[in-house]
Amino acid sequence: MSQKEIDEISGVATTGHEWDGIKELDNPMPRWWLWTFYATIFWALVYTIAYPAWPLVTSATTGILNWSSRADLQAELVSAEAAKSDYIAAIEKASVEEILADDTLRQFAISAGAAAFKVNCVQCHGSGAAGSPGYPNLNDDEWLWGGSPEDIRATIAHGIRFAGDDETRVSEMPAFADILSRDEIDAVVKHVLALSSGGDVADAGAEIFAQNCAACHGDAGKGNPELGAPDLTDAIWLYGSEPAEIAAQIRRPRHGVMPAWEARLGETAVKELTVYVHSLGGGE
Numbered sequence: 001m002s003q004k005e006i007d008e009i010s011g012v013a014t015t016g017h018e019w020d021g022i023k024e025l026d027n028p029m030p031r032w033w034l035w036t037f038y039a040t041i042f043w044a045l046v047y048t049i050a051y052p053a054w055p056l057v058t059s060a061t062t063g064i065l066n067w068s069s070r071a072d073l074q075a076e077l078v079s080a081e082a083a084k085s086d087y088i089a090a091i092e093k094a095s096v097e098e099i100l101a102d103d104t105l106r107q108f109a110i111s112a113g114a115a116a117f118k119v120n121c122v123q124c125h126g127s128g129a130a131g132s133p134g135y136p137n138l139n140d141d142e143w144l145w146g147g148s149p150e151d152i153r154a155t156i157a158h159g160i161r162f163a164g165d166d167e168t169r170v171s172e173m174p175a176f177a178d179i180l181s182r183d184e185i186d187a188v189v190k191h192v193l194a195l196s197s198g199g200d201v202a203d204a205g206a207e208i209f210a211q212n213c214a215a216c217h218g219d220a221g222k223g224n225p226e227l228g229a230p231d232l233t234d235a236i237w238l239y240g241s242e243p244a245e246i247a248a249q250i251r252r253p254r255h256g257v258m259p260a261w262e263a264r265l266g267e268t269a270v271k272e273l274t275v276y277v278h279s280l281g282g283g284e
Contacts, residue, residue, distance in 0.1 A: 113276025146225040159260035177251035
């Protein structure tokens with residue numbers, strides 16, 4: 001058995017390891033570090049005895065304290081449900097207008113509606129409710145079917161062109177490719193663009209518009225929320241504002257569909273969604 005090499009300067013034995021001429025000294029670990037290390041081992045053993053830790057075939061040891069994270073979570077959920085039950089009961093009994101008039105109920109409904117919106121509505125309207133081509137922006141002041149609290153509630157509750165609800169919003173724009181010639185459609189496109197931009201509307205398309213479009217969109221193109229007919233005088237376009245996109249919508253119009261949410265979520269959730277959507281800033 002070879003003897004350990006002793007470092008001449010420190011008088012401490014070396015470990016036998018050497019890197020680039022530097023030898024490692026075999027100094028003992030500090031006592032405080034050793035006792036801390038032993039304490040952590042002892043703590044780990046005590047912890048695994050007191051709390052669930054050791055895996056079994058289909059479960060784990062319960063520990064002598066019989067603690068369960070799932071039980072704690074369930075208790076917290078029960079407590080949360082109990083805390084908000086009074087608010088939910090109040091919202092069930094109140095109308096949307098009454099909820100909006102009560103600051104506490106309104107704030108609760110906004111929070112609950114925001115959660116419901118993230119689960120059910122962002123797929124079409126986006127996480128910020130800004131919409132996308134074919135899906136309305138809920139932050140602006142333009143509403144196809146009206147932006148009052150009751151109008152918003154009715155739209156959410158019964159949907160748009162939803163076959164499963166007798167009270168759904170229904171309107172359809174004719175396919176003017178079967179009614180107007182290409183030149184007439186082009187003239188109407190120019191007239192509609194003039195309405196939107198504030199240009200001269202006394203053009204060749206004005207008469208065609210008056211004969212075929214004014215019944216729904218109004219003589220001045222301001223639209224009609226009762227029919228879901230959009231305002232053509234603003235800069236908001238659901239299916240695009242390019243001449244070719246407008247012409248395509250006139251020829252073969254697309255009609256959006258929205259589910260009736262009351263049958264799925266219940267009246268209370270619809271009220272909460274109504275208050276949330278109204279709070280985005282675009283509601284009347």
